[in-house]
Amino acid sequence: MxxxxxxxxxxxxxxxxIPSCNRMVGEHPFHIAGQKYVQAxxxxxxxxxxxxxxxxxxxxELLALADGVLLSGSPSNVHPDHxxxxxxxxxxxxxxERDALTLPLVRAAVAMGLPLLAICRGLQETNVALGGSxxxxxxxxxxxxxxxxxxxxxxxxxxxxQHEVEIQAGGRLAALFGAGQRVAVNSLHGQGVKTLAPGLHxxxxxxxxxxxxxxxxxxxxxxxxxxxHPEWLAEQNPVSMAMLRDFGAACQAYRARRALGLSPLSNPxxxxxxxx
Ligand SMILES: N[C@@H](CCC(=O)NCCCC(=O)O)C(=O)O
Numbered sequence: 001m002x003x004x005x006x007x008x009x010x011x012x013x014x015x016x017x018i019p020s021c022n023r024m025v026g027e028h029p030f031h032i033a034g035q036k037y038v039q040a041x042x043x044x045x046x047x048x049x050x051x052x053x054x055x056x057x058x059x060x061e062l063l064a065l066a067d068g069v070l071l072s073g074s075p076s077n078v079h080p081d082h083x084x085x086x087x088x089x090x091x092x093x094x095x096x097e098r099d100a101l102t103l104p105l106v107r108a109a110v111a112m113g114l115p116l117l118a119i120c121r122g123l124q125e126t127n128v129a130l131g132g133s134x135x136x137x138x139x140x141x142x143x144x145x146x147x148x149x150x151x152x153x154x155x156x157x158x159x160x161x162q163h164e165v166e167i168q169a170g171g172r173l174a175a176l177f178g179a180g181q182r183v184a185v186n187s188l189h190g191q192g193v194k195t196l197a198p199g200l201h202x203x204x205x206x207x208x209x210x211x212x213x214x215x216x217x218x219x220x221x222x223x224x225x226x227x228x229h230p231e232w233l234a235e236q237n238p239v240s241m242a243m244l245r246d247f248g249a250a251c252q253a254y255r256a257r258r259a260l261g262l263s264p265l266s267n268p269x270x271x272x273x274x275x276x
Contacts, residue, residue, distance in 0.1 A: 012047075013045065014045070014046045014067035014068055014251035014255040015047050015049050015066050015068075015255075016046040016048055016049065017049050017051045017066045018033045018037055018051065018071075019101050019102050019105060020032055020033050020050050021076060022053060022095055023093075031052040033050045036231045037073075037119070037231050039231070040070065040231035040234055041070055043234055043241065044117075044244040044248030045245070046068060046251050049066070053097045059101075063105070067252075068114065068222075069105065069114060069117070070117050070247075071102055071118040071119065071125055071225075072121070073121050073229060075093055076094055077121075077124075078121065078124050078125055078128050079096055082099060082103060102129070103125060106125060107129055109221075110219050113220035113254070115221050116216075116219075116224070117243075117244075119231060120188065120226070120227060120229060123193075123227050124189075126216075127193055127200070131197040131198055132194070132196050134192060134194050137190055138189070138191065138210060143208060145206070147187045147188075147189050147192060147227075148187070148190050149187065159233070161185060161186055162185070163185065164183060164184050165212040166181070166204060166205050167181045167182075168202050168204060168205060171201050171202075171214075172203060172224050173213060173224075174203075183204070185228035187228060192211075193214075199217050200214040201217045203225075204226075210227070212226070212228060213227065222254075
């Protein structure tokens with residue numbers, strides 16, 4: 001059987017890493033990623049690559065394969081250890097293997113200008129990785145709404161639009177959609193931004209004031225972190241498609257620079273830069 005020729009380097013799709021979640025399926029541990037995130041990377045015009053947990057020394061090699069990173073959502077929570085708190089509700093799932101990969105990965109990606117699109121848990125990981133903290137239960141905070149999905153509902157109900165977000169001036173979403181624009185979004189999270197990490201730009205706010213999107217103000221590369229789920233039925237949502245295309249274009253540009261040897265990929269010092 002003749003395999004198709006590999007395309008020329010300049011024609012190859014950008015490679016986007018999707019760090020895996022890690023959980024037992026029956027008696028066996030698995031590294032997994034949601035299909036809708038894989039499809040979102042394809043809709044962005046990129047090639048998805050699910051990445052299992054990787055030790056710190058291998059992280060530069062992993063990132064050297066990439067032209068972008070998509071941090072997906074997950075039912076698991078970022079371990080409160082990472083923002084100096086004890087676990088409040090031990091019944092909620094955790095994924096320390098994922099934390100061990102994504103937190104240093106976020107810092108390295110931002111330091112080297114690798115495009116980063118973070119969704120739900122991904123927004124939370126990015127905030128914590130760069131020095132921020134999370135509410136472990138937003139709904140238990142005075143004056144805050146319940147941002148969790150309605151319990152026990154089928155996906156088409158759980159991922160239905162639940163509230164609006166207002167786009168804030170001066171960021172990537174304002175450039176795409178206009179400052180002050182209100183966008184209806186879904187909402188499936190119990191954790192949420194408590195203190196925003198230094199150097200982050202608020203891109204959108206929920207009616208109760210919760211940060212629903214941010215970017216990294218002085219990052220040399222594309223960053224966009226969303227608390228909601230644009231990957232859900234993305235093809236039917238012009239706002240989601242505009243953001244995915246924006247991310248895909250950034251990955252394409254990063255790939256082009258890499259092909260010309262212009263990105264700081266070979267500088268190991270960049271890989272381990274700590275957040276500002
Ligand atoms: N567990 C965290 C993050 C919530 C989250 O990512 N929800 C989506 C889960 C399913 C999916 O991947 O769509 C929290 O509760 O805040």
